[in-house]
Amino acid sequence: MRKIFSAFIFCFCIASNIDAQKTVAIKCGQLLDTKSGQTLSNQVIVVRDNKVEAVVAANAFKQKTDSIIDLSNYFVLPGLIDCHTHVLLQGDITSDDYAAQLLKESIPYRTLRAARSANICLQNGFTTIRDLETEGAMYADVDVKRAINNGVIAGPRMFVATRAINTVGHYPLSPKEFNWELDLPKGIQEINGADEARKAVREQIAHGADWIKIYADRSYYQLPDGSFRGLPNFTAEEINAVGDETIKSRKKLAAHAMTRDGILAAINAGATSIEHGSGMDDECVQLMVEKNIYWCPTIFVNEYVAEGRAKAGSIINMQFKNAAPAIFTKALNAGIKIVYGTDIGGYDWNVSQAKDFEYMVAWGMNSVKAIQTATTVAAQLLDMEGSIGEIKVGAFADIIAVKGDPTKDIKLLQQVKWVMKDGIIYKTSR
Numbered sequence: 001m002r003k004i005f006s007a008f009i010f011c012f013c014i015a016s017n018i019d020a021q022k023t024v025a026i027k028c029g030q031l032l033d034t035k036s037g038q039t040l041s042n043q044v045i046v047v048r049d050n051k052v053e054a055v056v057a058a059n060a061f062k063q064k065t066d067s068i069i070d071l072s073n074y075f076v077l078p079g080l081i082d083c084h085t086h087v088l089l090q091g092d093i094t095s096d097d098y099a100a101q102l103l104k105e106s107i108p109y110r111t112l113r114a115a116r117s118a119n120i121c122l123q124n125g126f127t128t129i130r131d132l133e134t135e136g137a138m139y140a141d142v143d144v145k146r147a148i149n150n151g152v153i154a155g156p157r158m159f160v161a162t163r164a165i166n167t168v169g170h171y172p173l174s175p176k177e178f179n180w181e182l183d184l185p186k187g188i189q190e191i192n193g194a195d196e197a198r199k200a201v202r203e204q205i206a207h208g209a210d211w212i213k214i215y216a217d218r219s220y221y222q223l224p225d226g227s228f229r230g231l232p233n234f235t236a237e238e239i240n241a242v243g244d245e246t247i248k249s250r251k252k253l254a255a256h257a258m259t260r261d262g263i264l265a266a267i268n269a270g271a272t273s274i275e276h277g278s279g280m281d282d283e284c285v286q287l288m289v290e291k292n293i294y295w296c297p298t299i300f301v302n303e304y305v306a307e308g309r310a311k312a313g314s315i316i317n318m319q320f321k322n323a324a325p326a327i328f329t330k331a332l333n334a335g336i337k338i339v340y341g342t343d344i345g346g347y348d349w350n351v352s353q354a355k356d357f358e359y360m361v362a363w364g365m366n367s368v369k370a371i372q373t374a375t376t377v378a379a380q381l382l383d384m385e386g387s388i389g390e391i392k393v394g395a396f397a398d399i400i401a402v403k404g405d406p407t408k409d410i411k412l413l414q415q416v417k418w419v420m421k422d423g424i425i426y427k428t429s430r
């Protein structure tokens with residue numbers, strides 16, 4: 001890690017003696033205090049090694065530092081946090097795209113591609129991710145995280161979910177197209193019954209899972225009144241066993257749940273976050289507010305796949321797309337804790353990871369609040385409050401810069417110009 005640090009400092013900073021380099025002063029034209037939502041002008045951030053040591057007004061700054069980085073023409077904010085990614089997936093509009101990755105690519109090959117995804121993530125200004133399952137690549141996310149932490153590859157801080165859990169037969173590779181005699185790879189760990197549910201949670205944690213992910217429902221459809229339903233994937237005994245085992249192991253449960261049939265079961269099982277929730281109804285909204293459950297809406301991915309899937313014969317994503325603005329606005333007004341998550345990997349890594357901000361703002365969310373979903377709120381979800389998502393004394397030096405004010409034009413977050421993670425500079429395309 002330190003070797004990389006020295007190399008980057010040598011390339012990009014004013015360094016005469018790289019070994020003695022310990023403190024860096026970053027001059028910020030504007031700085032967003034994500035906690036208060038206030039934008040401050042002419043601030044200096046002092047970074048010592050990988051942590052923020054001080055944040056002071058430029059006219060009061062007197063400390064001698066080993067180097068100075070001049071971002072006085074930039075808007076500076078903490079590194080962004082994406083709470084729903086798949087570094088081991090490379091976009092799947094149709095079930096064929098998904099099957100191709102699981103059937104034609106080995107796990108080592110997929111892991112090499114994941115190293116590229118992780119680097120893209122960092123270049124996009126996302127310095128932390130919660131990667132919500134490997135989609136058939138077993139525990140390879142644990143290896144990607146390890147390689148990042150050991151300085152082998154560049155990437156964000158990772159919280160990983162490993163394999164995810166579903167019941168037998170409910171997360172197949174397009175079953176009608178394949179010979180039933182073949183033992184096809186699975187995108188999840190399949191279980192049957194409460195004992196196997198507990199065993200899967202224990203196995204995944206033993207292999208390095210930070211979070212447990214479940215798929216709570218499937219086979220979604222829209223009723224004539226516009227509401228959405230689906231089929232629950234677990235019996236109450238199974239899903240409650242997953243939740244109980246997860247919580248007893250001091251981990252948290254993230255539930256893919258699109259309709260009340262999955263959302264209510266997941267909430268009862270103790271889920272901390274509902275992923276997608278594209279067809280949530282009023283009762284779900286009310287319960288999530290009451291129980292302080294996070295909603296990770298993953299907006300753009302649905303827009304991305306809707307048309308292609310409709311052409312392939314499935315219109316449900318188009319129906320979710322049409323319902324999305326009203327559901328988002330209702331949840332926002334009700335006060336649900338919305339956390340930023342893109343599902344990137346479910347869409348192409350070459351497409352912006354900051355698209356969801358645009359939708360959130362267009363559908364009524366204040367732009368500072370939208371940024372908070374990917375900073376302070378995300379840090380709370382990850383139990384990292386004060387360490388990430390804020391530029392404050394003692395926080396990790398995860399810092400990004402954009403040209404122009406993203407609180408006035410949220411699209412600017414799609415063009416992050418400068419990235420530091422853990423005190424190391426990874427992007428300087430100014």
Ligand SMILES: [Zn+2]
Pocket residue numbers: 084085086132343346
């Ligand atoms: Zn996902």
